[in-house]
Amino acid sequence: MNNYNNLSQFSKDDLIKLIEIYSKNWLAMDGVWFQSVERKSGMDEAMYHDAEAWKRFTVIEANRIKKFLNLEEHSGIEGLAKALSLRFYANLNDDSIEIDENTLIYSAIDCRVQTARKRKGMALHPCRSVGLIEYSGFAKTIDNRFECECSSCYPMITDESCCCKWKFTLREYNFYGWENALINPINSDFSAISSPRKLYDILSDIWSAETCAPRMRRNWSPENKTLGQCSITAFLAQDIFGGKVYGIPREGGNFHCYNVIGDCVFDLTSEQFGDEAKSLIYENNPEQSREIHFAKEEKLQRYNFLKDTLNKFLENRSENS
Numbered sequence: 001m002n003n004y005n006n007l008s009q010f011s012k013d014d015l016i017k018l019i020e021i022y023s024k025n026w027l028a029m030d031g032v033w034f035q036s037v038e039r040k041s042g043m044d045e046a047m048y049h050d051a052e053a054w055k056r057f058t059v060i061e062a063n064r065i066k067k068f069l070n071l072e073e074h075s076g077i078e079g080l081a082k083a084l085s086l087r088f089y090a091n092l093n094d095d096s097i098e099i100d101e102n103t104l105i106y107s108a109i110d111c112r113v114q115t116a117r118k119r120k121g122m123a124l125h126p127c128r129s130v131g132l133i134e135y136s137g138f139a140k141t142i143d144n145r146f147e148c149e150c151s152s153c154y155p156m157i158t159d160e161s162c163c164c165k166w167k168f169t170l171r172e173y174n175f176y177g178w179e180n181a182l183i184n185p186i187n188s189d190f191s192a193i194s195s196p197r198k199l200y201d202i203l204s205d206i207w208s209a210e211t212c213a214p215r216m217r218r219n220w221s222p223e224n225k226t227l228g229q230c231s232i233t234a235f236l237a238q239d240i241f242g243g244k245v246y247g248i249p250r251e252g253g254n255f256h257c258y259n260v261i262g263d264c265v266f267d268l269t270s271e272q273f274g275d276e277a278k279s280l281i282y283e284n285n286p287e288q289s290r291e292i293h294f295a296k297e298e299k300l301q302r303y304n305f306l307k308d309t310l311n312k313f314l315e316n317r318s319e320n321s
Contacts, residue, residue, distance in 0.1 A: 023091035027112060043123075047130065054134045061087065062141035074143050074179075077104050077170055083142050093163075102170040105151070106135070111163035114154070127164070128153040135166045144182065145171045145197075173197060175226075176258070176277060177266030183241045190240040192314055196259070199237060200268050202313060203306075207233075211306045214298060226269035231257045232303040233268050235290050236310070245288040248280055256280070257288055 007015065038046040065086050071079045081097050084090065084106055094109040114124055128150055136148035146168050150156070153164035173181075181196035193199050204225060212220040213228035220227050234245045234257035243262070247255025258267035270277045294300040 020091050023088045026088050027092060031113065031116065043126070047126065051130050051133055054130055055137065058134045058137040059141050062138045066142055071142065074145060076143055076145075077102065077168075080104055080139055080142050080146065080168060083138070087138070096162075102172065104168040104170075105165065106168065107159075107162040107165045109162050114163060124154050126155050128156055131164060131166070135168075139168050143170070145173070147171060171197065171201065173200065174271055175200060175266065175268050176270040176280070176282065177264065180264050181266040183243075183261050183264055185240050186242045187240050190314070192318070193240055196237060196241060196266050196268065199240065202310065203229075203233065203268065206306065206309050206313065211302050211309075213302075224272060227272040229272075229306075230267075230269045231255075231288070231293050231299065232306050233257075234259050234288070235293065235303060236307055237266075237268060238290075239307070245290070246282075246285045247288045248282070248285050255286070255288060257293075258282060 007018075010018065034046050034050055037049055062083060065083045066075075066079075069079070069082055069086070071083070075082075077099055081099065081104060084095075084097060089095075089108070092112050096107045096109060098105040098107075113127070117124055131153050132148065132150055135150075136146075139146035139148050149167050149169075151165040151167050152159040152162065153166075159165050175181075178197060178200075181200075183196060185191055185193055193202065207225045207229050209217050209220045211229055211232065216228035226233075231245075237259050238245050241259070241261055243264075244260050245257050246260055247257050250256055256267075256269075258265065258270070265282050267280075267282070270280065273280065294303065
């Protein structure tokens with residue numbers, strides 16, 4: 001650090017005060033450029049540039065804090081709590097963090113931005129849309145298993161006790177390849193399914209005895225929801241994300257199907273094997289053909305039922321959002 005000798009002459013308390021000054025300076029600059037665009041081109045134009053800036057900055061900030069704290073790649077709730085407490089905003093606004101198992105609630109009790117705009121007689125900053133980019137991007141950089149949703153933020157205030165409130169949920173996965181299952185969809189009909197992980201989340205509420213292979217149906221249960229779902233799930237994932245479907249040879253001439261997209265290999269239904277899943281080999285297996293699999297009428301019907309149910313789920317969610 002170029003300024004180390006100069007800074008080292010100050011006491012700890014003085015350095016903490018200096019951090020507060022730096023934080024205020026950073027926030028002032030953020031407000032100055034935003035208001036400059038707002039005055040010249042209007043709120044919509046300012047919000048556009050604000051969103052574009054936060055898409056990049058929130059990742060930069062999170063990565064530097066992550067490195068400073070030496071956080072593991074999947075540091076979970078504890079890692080996110082530590083990182084949130086070291087953001088620039090943490091030096092400026094009163095906030096609170098509440099943790100309940102795999103959920104973290106972050107609340108900004110007050111907000112210098114909105115306070116300043118009120119003081120100047122300006123309209124409040126409609127920060128909910130940008131906040132979703134900011135907080136979601138920050139959390140996913142700390143641990144990409146996090147999902148973020150807004151509980152309260154202007155212009156949609158649902159909790160008057162704080163300026164804004166954000167809910168972070170840690171999704172835990174056990175299927176093979178979950179760590180890298182972050183491929184974007186190539187099929188615009190399924191753009192709402194952002195990754196194979198998201199598909200897994202949705203299918204967890206859709207898989208049923210009806211979509212299970214008939215020979216395994218009597219053993220299917222909600223606790224073993226992926227049983228007998230492999231081929232229709234793998235081909236559905238191929239519809240959404242592309243790539244190829246491969247099969248691990250099983251007894252009786254059957255194959256357990258999984259997906260390969262470039263260097264990403266994932267198996268959304270591997271959990272059905274329990275401890276045996278650890279010994280499955282996902283290399284040098286034959287590619288699978290949907291024409292051959294769906295030559296079996298019952299399998300084609302199960303595939304169509306699974307796909308139709310997925311489409312209905314997405315339609316209902318879109319209508320209620």
